[in-house]
Amino acid sequence: xxxxxxxxxxxxxxxxxxxxxxxxxxxxxxxxxxxxxxxxxxxxxxxxxxxxxxxxxxxxxxxxxxxxxxxxxxxxxxxxxxxxxxxxxxxxxxxxxxxxxxxxxxxxxxxxxxxxxxxxxxxxxxxxxxxxxxxxxxxxxxxxxxxxxxxxxxxxxxxxxxxxxxxxxxxxxxxxxxxxxxxxxxxxxxxxxxxxxxxx
Numbered sequence: 001x002x003x004x005x006x007x008x009x010x011x012x013x014x015x016x017x018x019x020x021x022x023x024x025x026x027x028x029x030x031x032x033x034x035x036x037x038x039x040x041x042x043x044x045x046x047x048x049x050x051x052x053x054x055x056x057x058x059x060x061x062x063x064x065x066x067x068x069x070x071x072x073x074x075x076x077x078x079x080x081x082x083x084x085x086x087x088x089x090x091x092x093x094x095x096x097x098x099x100x101x102x103x104x105x106x107x108x109x110x111x112x113x114x115x116x117x118x119x120x121x122x123x124x125x126x127x128x129x130x131x132x133x134x135x136x137x138x139x140x141x142x143x144x145x146x147x148x149x150x151x152x153x154x155x156x157x158x159x160x161x162x163x164x165x166x167x168x169x170x171x172x173x174x175x176x177x178x179x180x181x182x183x184x185x186x187x188x189x190x191x192x193x194x195x196x197x198x199x200x
Contacts, residue, residue: 013113016106018095018136020122021146023160024180028093030146031119038089038115047071047091048080050098077102077132080109087114095120096130103135110141124169125162125178127186148180152189155182161189 017034019027038045051073071091074080077098084090090109095102095118106116122137122145124130137143150157157180164177171177181189 013115014110015115015141016110016136016139017115017117018133018140018143019117019119019146020133020137020143022123022148022158022180023121023178025146025148025157027119027121027146030144031091031093031117034117035089035091043088043115044086045089045091046084046087047093048074048083049093051075052097077105080105084109084114089115089117092116092118093120095136096122096124096133098132100132100135102132103139106136107139121160123159125160125171126169127159128169130169150182150185151179152181152185155184157182157185159183159186161186 019030021027035045035047047070049071071093072083074083078101080090080092080102092098092102092106097120102118106118109116118136118140120133120136121130122133145158147156147158149155159181161179161181162171162177163179164171
């Protein structure tokens with residue numbers, strides 16, 4: 001298990017760390033924390049995010065708590081390889097929105113001795129594994145699953161429940177579009193909820 005207090009972990013070259021979970025679980029916050037510590041250690045860091053994620057900023061990775069760090073938006077995972085030369089640590093946010101080639105990109109970077117830290121949703125609103133995240137979890141040296149708090153009962157939440165109409169897998173949103181729910185409350189919502197409001 002990843003332990004930042006172990007210098008063999010934080011200083012070891014060539015590794016893939018995946019931070020996954022539902023919406024509002026602190027994935028981006030944990031990504032930013034690790035990247036900031038790498039910067040404090042005077043390591044050269046580059047952060048990437050998909051161009052479609054413009055909820056808070058076009059050029060920054062921003063957590064729900066409004067913490068941010070400057071990033072490079074890219075259209076395709078292959079762009080990361082071109083832009084990550086002479087870098088010691090690569091951060092990737094919202095990995096679920098990338099093409100599936102991201103898995104090979106991360107593997108190549110790690111094989112070159114780069115520490116790769118990836119954050120993303122592991123499941124979509126239907127609880128289906130999302131984009132390249134399952135493959136990234138499979139090849140990772142370490143996987144950290146973080147949890148939100150269920151807005152219905154206060155238990156640990158692992159599902160992103162969509163509360164507006166729409167069947168598209170990719171729909172950017174916040175608390176007005178999604179709620180974190182535990183398994184029990186998610187299943188109850190599927191059984192007893194009225195159709196969601198069609199916001200679009």
